[in-house]
Amino acid sequence: MRILHTSDWHIGRTFHGTPTLSALRGVLDALVAEVRARDVDVVIVAGDVFDSATPAADCYTLLSDTLAALREAGASVVVTSGNHDSAARLGFQARLLREGIHVLTDPAQIATPVTVADADGPVHVYGIPYLEPALVRRLWPGVRTQAQALAHAMDLVRTDAAVRGGRYVVAAHCFAAGVEPTPHLERDIQQGGLDVVPLAVFDGPDYAALGHIHGRQVLSERVRYAGAPLHYSFGERDKPRGAWLVQLDAAGQVATEWVGLPVPRPLTVLTGTLDELLGDERFAFAEDHWVSARYTDTAAQVDPMRRLQARFAHCAEVRYTPAQVATADERTFAARVEAARGSDVELVDAFLAHVRGGQSADDDEAELIREVLGERVAAEASA
Structure with a gap:
């Protein structure tokens, strides 16, 4: 039988x-x-x-x-x-x-x-x-x-x-x-x-x-x-x-x-930075798959699901899994502000570290912060 x-x-x-x-x-x-x-x-x-x-x-x-x-x-x-x-x-x-x-x-x-x-x-x-x-x-x-x-x-x-x-x-x-x-x-x-x-x-x-x-x-x-x-x-x-x-x-x-039995649509997990996921040809095979995207950028990105679905129409899941995780700082935000009284640059950097799980500004970000704060100081001096 x-x-x-x-x-x-x-x-x-x-x-x-x-x-x-x-x-x-x-x-x-x-x-x-x-x-x-x-x-x-x-x-x-x-x-x-x-x-x-x-x-x-x-x-x-x-x-x-x-x-x-x-x-x-x-x-x-x-x-x-x-x-x-x-x-x-x-x-x-x-x-x-x-x-x-x-x-x-x-x-x-x-x-x-x-x-x-x-x-x-x-x-x-x-x-x-x-x-x-x-x-x-x-x-x-x-x-x-x-x-x-x-x-x-x-x-x-x-x-x-x-x-x-x-x-x-x-x-x-x-x-x-x-x-x-x-x-x-x-x-x-x-x-x-x-x-x-x-x-x-x-x-x-x-x-x-x-x-x-x-x-x-x-x-x-x-x-x-x-x-x-x-x-x-x-x-x-x-x-x-x-x-x-x-x-x-x-x-x-x-x-x-x-x-x-047939699989109507394969399931694939992709891992990389958001820019890699959006542009790297090695992920082209999955453009018609169900996709779970794990992006590894240092900082969380804006609207990653919408951006990924522009390439992967069937992207069903997005997870933020940073490749590098900063050592946790147990201080409260108030304590970080108190420690950063030396300059406004330090204060902004303390804020970024607080909201990004301990990750301070990188070199490019630090340069931009100094530039913006410098323009603010110059504007206040000429007022």
């Missing part, structure tokens, strides 16, 4: 204020084409289908269109909810969907799999939605952490699978021990302590299709993250986008292949 494992579509998410719906539609169209070309039997979407618990209408349209296209391409589809989804909103239309499309959001139904057969017999697909301990505690008394919730859910799955017999697969959305998260990206699930799920929790199934981490990761031959289909952060710019193609033989042995 051929299973395509994808996750974390985050339909409706923006990238630095720019909608990503159109770009995501193109990538999901490519995913459908891969399903058709590779004769995939089952597509698993392991949570975070939407980016918000209250997605806009056009987000539902994209989801419905994609699920229908996957089904028309010949695959059964199993979708679970993630921590960004509203399980109720994602699951409300489950009974209205066409045959072969399954949206699994109810913790009470975890032990009821979607069963798909091939020439070697049935494969049972168990969908575990994101399990918030505070919400499932009434269903499973004593559960206090997500690790406990996942452990209980997997016990239910293993018990049911033992009765049914045959091959089985699990889809879940969690932070499993051993992964390397993208900083500031996988939101709302803690990455230490209570909410880390031990890898051993997923012992048993022939394959565990996990979601939540946005970059592909292999925790074991049978436990993997597929990551997100789009880049949603500059921190993940070097991580490939795609899905895992999992081939399950008659004995439940797994063979995997990475299926790459």
Whole structure:
């Protein structure tokens, strides 16, 4: 059986204020084409289908269109909810969907799999939605952490699978021990302590299709993250986008292949002085990329975003990262003024150092200050 494992579509998410719906539609169209070309039997979407618990209408349209296209391409589809989804909103239309499309959001139904057969017999697909301990505690008394919730859910799955017999697969959305998260990206699930799920929790199934981490990761031959289909952060710019193609033989042995997906617009981080960023030809390759610009001038520059967007139309982020940082002066501004009473030049220099984090006037600036102050003194003397 051929299973395509994808996750974390985050339909409706923006990238630095720019909608990503159109770009995501193109990538999901490519995913459908891969399903058709590779004769995939089952597509698993392991949570975070939407980016918000209250997605806009056009987000539902994209989801419905994609699920229908996957089904028309010949695959059964199993979708679970993630921590960004509203399980109720994602699951409300489950009974209205066409045959072969399954949206699994109810913790009470975890032990009821979607069963798909091939020439070697049935494969049972168990969908575990994101399990918030505070919400499932009434269903499973004593559960206090997500690790406990996942452990209980997997016990239910293993018990049911033992009765049914045959091959089985699990889809879940969690932070499993051993992964390397993208900083500031996988939101709302803690990455230490209570909410880390031990890898051993997923012992048993022939394959565990996990979601939540946005970059592909292999925790074991049978436990993997597929990551997100789009880049949603500059921190993940070097991580490939795609899905895992999992081939399950008659004995439940797994063979995997990475299926790459197109990147609508590359993400690039550029570093240099503002003048270099604006004019140096070595940065020309990134003029059509999403750009995070890190300018290294000694002093902060005026309106850098507007100026950079004149060259890089898709500059989404500007950071001031001076190459040289002056030693911090712990004195108050009043103390600096008191120490600079010797001359007006010293007073202006003290002010510049105060507002620029300790960086005094350079030689050209000092000459200009002396010139301006000299003209002022001459004007006052002739008045």
